[in-house]
Amino acid sequence: MPSNQRQLVVSAERCIGCRACAIVCPAGLITLRDTDRGRTVSFAAVCEEDCDLCVGACPTEAISLPPVTAVVSDGGTELTFKMQPCSECGAPVTTVEMLAWLRVAIPSEMQTDAEGQKWLDLCPRCRQQVEAQRVAREGVMIRWP
């Protein structure tokens, strides 16, 4: 067994299902899959790389790389996340957990726009539509005051 073999441990309570670790992992030990049913993040059981990019990239400190102490099962960890549907069109915005994280990270006075629109519930495309319609309404008032 190589000496630098470590367990890839992820906390299911802390992980919010973002893409950071899957993107930074140079060995492809963490993969992310978006389907109709939700997002699945798969973590390998062990890591043999001399690297801790995933630990540093995680916004919630959910990942740790403890030394291998006993026989590690081959399966690894698979976490599934529910996607929040857009309140306008129903398209997935992002994971429910990521939005919950954002509601804490973003000051509450910033979570609604001038017209009281709760934009965190909308997908990016609908946010663009809402903003364009607001601008258009102003334009109507300029053209036909």
Added chain:
Amino acid sequence: MRRLIYADSERCIDCSACEVACERVHDGVTNVTVVRVEDRFAVPLLCRHCDPAPCVASCYTGALATSNGMVGFDAALCTGCGLCVAACPFGVIGWTADGRAVHQCDLCADRQAVGQEPVCVLTCPSEALSYEEYGDFVSRVQGRAAVNVLRAGQLGVRR
């Protein structure tokens, strides 16, 4: 006062030239999107450089940070987590072509360093996009609206 890119939807002709120009300068991804509303208006949307900004509040690595009145982005610090994409109120933070990082309007910093204006502003054929201070933008647009109302009155347009 900071200068930003402002979009005058009254003048926008929905030609998408700004999107193409932005793509050309920014490695094939555009930071400006023209959104059409019911065939009557086209609204170019791009980063407002909010201050304070929800995307900056959501970025835990400091890749997005406010400096000199604009939201700066350091690609080297981006983990590609996607929190800022979900945090932007205007939906104007996008993914790079490989989906590993985000991109956002940098007001064409490279071009400004050599004394050129942002490429979308330069390209816009109808002068709907401008790079100026907010006060200048508002007084110009409001001034035009006032002139229009006056002219309508002189021509005897029924209201």
